[in-house]
Amino acid sequence: MTGNNPFTSAMAQLTKATTILEQRVTSTEIRERLKQKIEQLRQPKRIINVTLPVVMDDGTQQIFQGYRVQFNNARGPYKGGIRYHPNVSLDEVKALSFWMAMKCAVADLPMGGGKGGVIVDPKSLSEKELERLTRAYGKAIADVVGPDKDVPAPDVNTNGVIMGWMLEEFIKSKVHTVHKVKNVTNVKTLQTFNSSQLRATFTGKRIEDGGSEGREEATGLGGLYVLQTILDKLELQSSKVKSSSKSQVQNKQFTVAIQGFGNVGYNIAKFLYESGFRVVAVSDSKGGIYVPDGINPELTLECKKKNGYLAGCYCSGSVCDLKKGKQISNAELLELPVDILVPSALENAITKENASKIKAKVVLEMANGPTTPEADIILYKRRIPVIPDILSNSGGVSVSAFEWEQNLKNEHWSKTKVNEKLKAKMEKQAGSVWDASMTYKTDLRTAAFVVALERILKAMS
Ligand code: NAD
Numbered sequence: 001m002t003g004n005n006p007f008t009s010a011m012a013q014l015t016k017a018t019t020i021l022e023q024r025v026t027s028t029e030i031r032e033r034l035k036q037k038i039e040q041l042r043q044p045k046r047i048i049n050v051t052l053p054v055v056m057d058d059g060t061q062q063i064f065q066g067y068r069v070q071f072n073n074a075r076g077p078y079k080g081g082i083r084y085h086p087n088v089s090l091d092e093v094k095a096l097s098f099w100m101a102m103k104c105a106v107a108d109l110p111m112g113g114g115k116g117g118v119i120v121d122p123k124s125l126s127e128k129e130l131e132r133l134t135r136a137y138g139k140a141i142a143d144v145v146g147p148d149k150d151v152p153a154p155d156v157n158t159n160g161v162i163m164g165w166m167l168e169e170f171i172k173s174k175v176h177t178v179h180k181v182k183n184v185t186n187v188k189t190l191q192t193f194n195s196s197q198l199r200a201t202f203t204g205k206r207i208e209d210g211g212s213e214g215r216e217e218a219t220g221l222g223g224l225y226v227l228q229t230i231l232d233k234l235e236l237q238s239s240k241v242k243s244s245s246k247s248q249v250q251n252k253q254f255t256v257a258i259q260g261f262g263n264v265g266y267n268i269a270k271f272l273y274e275s276g277f278r279v280v281a282v283s284d285s286k287g288g289i290y291v292p293d294g295i296n297p298e299l300t301l302e303c304k305k306k307n308g309y310l311a312g313c314y315c316s317g318s319v320c321d322l323k324k325g326k327q328i329s330n331a332e333l334l335e336l337p338v339d340i341l342v343p344s345a346l347e348n349a350i351t352k353e354n355a356s357k358i359k360a361k362v363v364l365e366m367a368n369g370p371t372t373p374e375a376d377i378i379l380y381k382r383r384i385p386v387i388p389d390i391l392s393n394s395g396g397v398s399v400s401a402f403e404w405e406q407n408l409k410n411e412h413w414s415k416t417k418v419n420e421k422l423k424a425k426m427e428k429q430a431g432s433v434w435d436a437s438m439t440y441k442t443d444l445r446t447a448a449f450v451v452a453l454e455r456i457l458k459a460m461s
């Protein structure tokens with residue numbers, strides 16, 4: 001990965017989409033108003049900087065730095081994940097919160113954009129240290145989050161358990177406030193608060209904490225629906241096989257390489273595999289594997305968990321066999337001659353340095369910000385469609401919004417209901433982005449930004 005600044009990239013994407021919007025405006029007055037609103041979208045509404053003293057297991061104290069950026073709430077409460085990573089920076093969180101505002105608008109959710117991050121390598125912490133750090137962060141942001149204010153969720157290196165700890169800290173802070181305000185000793189118990197709508201403050205929770213069915217795999221599943229919709233539009237499938245009916249046999253024609261094998265990378269691998277695609281390569285931060293026959297993602301994950309790394313986990317069909325594959329680097333994975341490349345790790349995977357070497361026919365961005373604006377231009381010139389992050393990975397936030405809605409209504413929907421709603425949403429929004437790209441004769445990313453901006457600008461007036 002390079003030193004590209006993700007916020008600079010995000011603003012370049014905004015500028016490109018704005019040009020299209022401006023071209024459609026004839027009145028000077030309306031153009032001026034449009035400019036003013038876009039100016040507002042160039043900076044977050046609020047940046048919260050938190051300092052987190054944490055007692056380590058050996059009794060020493062370590063101070064961690066964290067952020068919560070609330071970018072825009074024109075369409076509803078701020079919404080976005082919390083990331084734990086040593087490379088977290090304010091500009092990264094700003095970019096991610098901006099993309100969340102765009103993503104929620106593309107997905108047509110009644111939510112704005114926010115994001116959080118803590119500068120930490122969570123792998124260097126014990127479970128107890130991770131919990132203490134999480135509780136410190138949860139307490140530090142308790143005043144600025146809430147079901148109608150800002151609704152965080154998991155992101156890189158965070159999960160449902162971590163959301164549960166944060167929710168407890170948030171509820172404790174509310175109990176504390178009630179206690180102080182009412183000046184009573186016998187305040188509402190934590191349990192009373194637990195069953196209330198306060199759970200809607202965090203999404204991506206465990207089911208027992210009020211989480212939604214299907215949330216954990218929603219980003220991957222949503223990505224599959226988006227990919228299938230766009231592949232149909234691109235008529236790639238019909239050029240590969242004569243028949244026009246969709247089937248596992250057809251999907252089998254497509255080879256896929258996936259960078260990242262965490263929540264998103266693993267789940268998209270699993271859904272693609274189950275739909276008949278051939279996932280020939282996956283990777284994580286330690287490197288990748290190439291298995292020409294196509295991996296079985298579940299077996300590969302089991303093997304990775306057992307060994308601690310992917311190397312040697314050449315698991316195809318029902319067996320893992322050292323002769324079936326080989327180790328590759330992350331750079332090699334990105335340049336494999338596959339049909340579909342799926343960056344599912346971090347920002348800046350595809351840059352001006354490697355964009356001309358990408359051999360995939362389609363890029364499905366499951367990570368946030370994996371392609372820099374310079375790389376976008378190169379890929380567009382090379383006629384490699386990039387299905388943009390704010391569309392491809394919006395399945396996660398969509399089911400997060402379903403979770404929020406279920407909590408607010410005190411309901412629990414079945415997985416079938418959640419997945420049906422997700423499918424309908426993803427197919428509809430992928431169709432809207434495709435149509436916008438045809439109308440404005442532009443790439444899918446710019447089209448997605450135009451769709452999002454039109455919705456946000458309307459809400460800002
Ligand atoms: P995760 O922590 O579960 O997994 C991240 C994966 O990326 C791990 O396998 C890690 O080893 C790998 N990785 C890290 N650096 C790498 C590198 N240099 N090369 C190759 N692999 C590398 O995180 P996640 O939740 O899967 O998120 C992945 C991406 O998807 C992020 O960009 C995140 O913002 C985005 N995203 C996540 C969700 C969600 O629901 N979790 C939703 C939308 C977008």
